[in-house]
Amino acid sequence: MKNLKINIVAILLLAVSFTNAQNKEKMNHGDMKMDHSKMKMQDAKAEAILTAYFNLKDALVADDESKAKELGASLEKSLSNFDVSKYTDAQKLELKDIIIDAKEHAEHISKSPIAHQREHFKVLSKDIIDMVAITSASNKLYEQYCPMYEKGSAWLSMNKEVRNPYYGSKMLKCGKVQREIN
Amino acid sequence: MKTVKIILLILLVAFVGIQFISTERNQSDIVQVTDFMLVNNVPNNIKNNLQVSCYDCHSNNTKYPWYNKIQPVAWFLEEHIKDGKKELNFNEWESLSNRRKASKLRSIIKQIESGEMPLNSYTLIHKDAKLSSEETNEIINFIAQLKDSL
Numbered sequence: 001m002k003n004l005k006i007n008i009v010a011i012l013l014l015a016v017s018f019t020n021a022q023n024k025e026k027m028n029h030g031d032m033k034m035d036h037s038k039m040k041m042q043d044a045k046a047e048a049i050l051t052a053y054f055n056l057k058d059a060l061v062a063d064d065e066s067k068a069k070e071l072g073a074s075l076e077k078s079l080s081n082f083d084v085s086k087y088t089d090a091q092k093l094e095l096k097d098i099i100i101d102a103k104e105h106a107e108h109i110s111k112s113p114i115a116h117q118r119e120h121f122k123v124l125s126k127d128i129i130d131m132v133a134i135t136s137a138s139n140k141l142y143e144q145y146c147p148m149y150e151k152g153s154a155w156l157s158m159n160k161e162v163r164n165p166y167y168g169s170k171m172l173k174c175g176k177v178q179r180e181i182n
Numbered sequence: 183m184k185t186v187k188i189i190l191l192i193l194l195v196a197f198v199g200i201q202f203i204s205t206e207r208n209q210s211d212i213v214q215v216t217d218f219m220l221v222n223n224v225p226n227n228i229k230n231n232l233q234v235s236c237y238d239c240h241s242n243n244t245k246y247p248w249y250n251k252i253q254p255v256a257w258f259l260e261e262h263i264k265d266g267k268k269e270l271n272f273n274e275w276e277s278l279s280n281r282r283k284a285s286k287l288r289s290i291i292k293q294i295e296s297g298e299m300p301l302n303s304y305t306l307i308h309k310d311a312k313l314s315s316e317e318t319n320e321i322i323n324f325i326a327q328l329k330d331s332l
Contacts, residue, residue: 097279104285119292123285130281 043086046135048078053128054158056109060121060165061172065114072109072117079103091134102127118149118166125155132156132181140182146175154178200253205260208244208267216276217241227317228324232272235300235311239266241273247307262301280332287329291322 052075059068079099084092105124109117129143142157149166157163162175213220219229238244239262250256270286278286293299294313305312313321 097281101281101285119288123288127281 042138043135045078045082046131047138049075049082049128049131050137050156052078053124053156056106056121057155057157057165058163060114060118061163061168063114063168065117068114068117069110069112072106072111076103076106076110079106087134095131095134098127098131102131121155121165122150122153125153128156129154137181140180142177143179143181144175145178146171148174156181197253203253205253205256207246208242208260208263209246210242212242214242214273216274218272218275221276222328225324228321231313231317231321234308235305235313237272238308238311239263239304240270242267242271243273262304284329284332287325287332290325291329294318294321294325 052071056068056071056075059071079102082095082099084095084099087095102124105120105127108120109124112120132141139158142160143154144157144162145152145154146164146166148171149164153166155165160177162173162177164171164174167174215221218224219232224232244259244263246259250259270290275283290299295318300308300311300313
C-alpha cells in the first residue's frame with residue numbers, strides 16, 4: 001500500500017515536470033519566431049546604440065554632467081558591441097570607421113566637464129546620423145538643428161518637439177526639425 | 183637621529199635601484215610616408231612650431247632631455263608619450279579616414295585654443311615649446327583651413 005502511494009506520487013511528479021517542460025519548449029519556440037521576425041526588420045545592436053545615444057542626449061538637455069558621464073560610458077559599451085558582419089563590404093568599412101570615431105567621442109564625454117561633453121556630442125551626433133543612414137532605425141526619428149551652437153549643429157531625437165542638448169535650460173527650445181527619418 | 187639616517191639610506195637604495203628599470207624609448211629614424219608634414223603642405227614656421235611643441239608626445243620620435251634617463255622622471259614621460267600617441271600620432275596621419283581626420287583637427291583646434299595643449303608641465307621645462315598668441319592663431323587658422331578642405 002505504502003509502495004503504491006509512493007509510485008503514484010512519483011508518476012504525478014513526472015507528469016507535472018513533463019508538461020512543464022513541454023510548455024517551456026512551446027514558449028521557446030514562440031520567442032524564437034518573434035526574434036526572427038524582429039531581426040529582419042532591424043539591427044538590435046544599432047537600436048541599443050540609439051537608445052544609449054538618446055539617453056545621453058536627454059542628460060545634456062537636463063544639464064546633468066555626471067549623468068552624461070555615466071551615459072557616455074554606457075554608449076561606448078554599446079558601440080563596442082556593434083556587429084558589422086551582416087552588412088556589405090563597403091558598409092562594413094564605413095560602419096567601422098563611424099564606430100571608432102563615435103567611441104572616442106563617447107569616451108571623452110565619460111570623462112569631461114559639460115562644455116566639453118557638448119562639443120564631443122556635436123561630432124558624435126554626426127556619426128550617429130551617418131550610422132542610421134546605413135542601419136536604419138525601427139522608430140521614426142527627427143534630425144534637429146541649432147544654428148547657434150558652433151556654427152550650426154545637428155542632433156537626433158525621437159520626439160518632434162525641440163529640446164536643445166547643446167544649451168540645455170539656457171535655450172531649451174532653440175532649434176528646428178530639419179529632416180524626418182522614417 | 184639614527185632612524186632618520188636609516189630611512190635616508192633606504193630611500194637612496196631605492197632610488198639607485200629604480201635606475202636599473204628600463205623604460206621604452208620612443209625613438210625611430212624612419213620617416214613615415216603617412217606623416218602629417220609630408221602629406222600636407224605645411225608652411226615652414228608652422229612646421230617648426232608643430233615639431234617643437236607637439237611632436238615630442240604626438241609622434242614616434244621624442245627628443246629626450248638628458249634628465250629623462252633618471253627615474254622616476256622617465257616613467258612619467260613614458261606614460262605621457264603613450265597617452266599622447268594614443269590620442270594623436272602625427273606620423274600616422276594619412277592612415278586616418280576623413281571622418282577621423284576631421285575629429286582630430288577639431289580637437290587640435292580646441293586644445294590649442296583653450297591652452298590645454300601644449301601641456302603646462304611640458305612648457306615649464308621646454309620653454310621653446312610655449313606658443314605665443316600669434317603662433318597659436320597661425321596654427322589654428324591653418325588647421326581650420328585643412329579641416330574645411332577635407
